[in-house]
Amino acid sequence: MRTHPGRVALARPRAHNLRVTGAVDSGTSFIRTTLKRRLKQCRVVARELRRDPSDDGHVHQLRIATRRADAALRLFASSLPSKAVRRMRKRLRAVRRAAGDVRNLDVLLLRLAPANASSDAGEAAVITELRRLRKRSSRRLLRKLTRLLDKRYRRLAKRLTRSLDDDTGGQPLRPLRLLRPLTAEFARASASNLAKIDNLHRFRICGKRVRYALEILREQIPRKRYNSVIGSLKQLQEAVGTINDHHTAILLLESVRKRCDGPAAEQALERLIESEQQSLASRHAEFLKWWKNAETGQRDAILHCTDLAAS
Numbered sequence: 001m002r003t004h005p006g007r008v009a010l011a012r013p014r015a016h017n018l019r020v021t022g023a024v025d026s027g028t029s030f031i032r033t034t035l036k037r038r039l040k041q042c043r044v045v046a047r048e049l050r051r052d053p054s055d056d057g058h059v060h061q062l063r064i065a066t067r068r069a070d071a072a073l074r075l076f077a078s079s080l081p082s083k084a085v086r087r088m089r090k091r092l093r094a095v096r097r098a099a100g101d102v103r104n105l106d107v108l109l110l111r112l113a114p115a116n117a118s119s120d121a122g123e124a125a126v127i128t129e130l131r132r133l134r135k136r137s138s139r140r141l142l143r144k145l146t147r148l149l150d151k152r153y154r155r156l157a158k159r160l161t162r163s164l165d166d167d168t169g170g171q172p173l174r175p176l177r178l179l180r181p182l183t184a185e186f187a188r189a190s191a192s193n194l195a196k197i198d199n200l201h202r203f204r205i206c207g208k209r210v211r212y213a214l215e216i217l218r219e220q221i222p223r224k225r226y227n228s229v230i231g232s233l234k235q236l237q238e239a240v241g242t243i244n245d246h247h248t249a250i251l252l253l254e255s256v257r258k259r260c261d262g263p264a265a266e267q268a269l270e271r272l273i274e275s276e277q278q279s280l281a282s283r284h285a286e287f288l289k290w291w292k293n294a295e296t297g298q299r300d301a302i303l304h305c306t307d308l309a310a311s
Contacts, residue, residue, distance in 0.1 A: 027173030031076045032164045034216060038069040039157040042092065046148040053142055056106045059099050066096040066148075071212035073160075075178050084159050091147040091156070098141040105134040108249045112272075122268030129256040175217045179210075186210050195288060197247055204240040207233060239287050246280035 042065045049058035070092045077085050109130055112123075147153060186206040192199040211233045218226050253273050260269050 028079070028164050030173055031072075031079055032161050034072050035069075035076065035080075036157070036161050038065070038072050039088075039160070041065045042069050042095075042148050043153070046095070046145045050142065050145055050149070053138060056102075059102045059106065059138075059141070063096055063099040063103055066092045066099070067208070068212060068215075070096070071209065072216060074209065075182075075213050075216055079164065080160055081163050084156055084163070088156050088160060091153060095141075095144050095147055098137070098144040101137040102134060102141050104245075104248045105130060105137060105252060107245055108252055109134065111249075120264065120268065122262075122264035122266075123272070125262070125265040126253070126256065126260055126269050126272060129259045130252065132259075133252070133256060173220075175220050179213055179217070182206075182210050182213050194291060195284075197243075197284075200240060200284075201244060201247075204237065204244060207237055207240070211237065239283075239290075243280060243283045243287060246276050246283065249276045250280065 042062070045058060045062045045065045049055070049062055052058060070089055073080070073085050073089055073092075109127070112127055112130075186203075186209070189199070189203040189206040192203065194200045194203060211230065214221070214226070214230065214233075221229075250273055253269060253276065257266075257269060260266055
C-alpha cells in the first residue's frame, strides 16, 4: 500500500530474458478455475466492505480484486462469450472507479495527517472538506456494491465459467499468444511522449495490465525469472504511481475549492496545491531522466522483460 509516497531509488535497468515454458495442459480448466476464484474474491471483499465501511483496507482490497478479475477477463477474452465479458467488465469498472475515488482520498488524507496535528485554521478547513468528500465518495461506493452482490452478478459469473464446459477438446493454453497483445500495447505506450501526464498515465495502466497478466501465468514462468520481471515492473509502477498520486492530489484539492470559504482556507488550499505541484514536477523530472538513461544505455529493462514475443 503506497500511503506515504517517498522518493523511489530507480536502479540501473537490467535486461531480463524471460522464457515462458510453453503450452499449459488443461487450458480450459485453468481459465475456469482462475475466473471463478477471481470473480468470487470480488464478492468476498465487497461483503467485507459492506459490513465495515470504515475500514479503508477493504477499499484497497476491493480495488485490487476488481483489477485482478478484469485482468483475467481481458487475458482470456477470446475463450469467453464476448457479450458476457463486456457486461462483467462494465460492472467491475463501475465498482473499481468508485473504490478508486475513495482510495485516492485516503492516500491524500494520510499524507496530510502529520500536518493536521499542527495545521492552522485554514489547512484544518481544507482537510475537513476532504474528509466530507471522502464520506460522500464512500456512500457512492457502497451503493455500487450491489453490482457485485446481486443475482445478476452471480448469474453472469456462472455464465462465463459454464461457457467453458463446452470445450471438451482440452485445448492447451498458449501464454505467449495471450501476452503478446498486452506487451505490444505496453511497448507502444512507452514510445509516447512521457513528459505529458496523460501519456504517462496510459503507460502506467499498460504496465499494470502486463503485471496482472504475468501474475495469472506465474506458474508457467521459471520462478527466478518471474521474480526478477515482477520486481522490475513493481519498481517502475512505484515510481510512476507516486507521480500519479501527486497529480490526483491536485485534482482533489481543486475539487473542494468552492467549499473552502474565507481567506485562511483559500490561502491554505493554494499552499497545498503548490506543494503538490512542486512534488509532481520533481518526481516527474526524476523519472524522465532515469527513463532516458535507461534507453540510451541499455534498452529499457521493462520492455526487455515483457516483450515475450521475442523470447
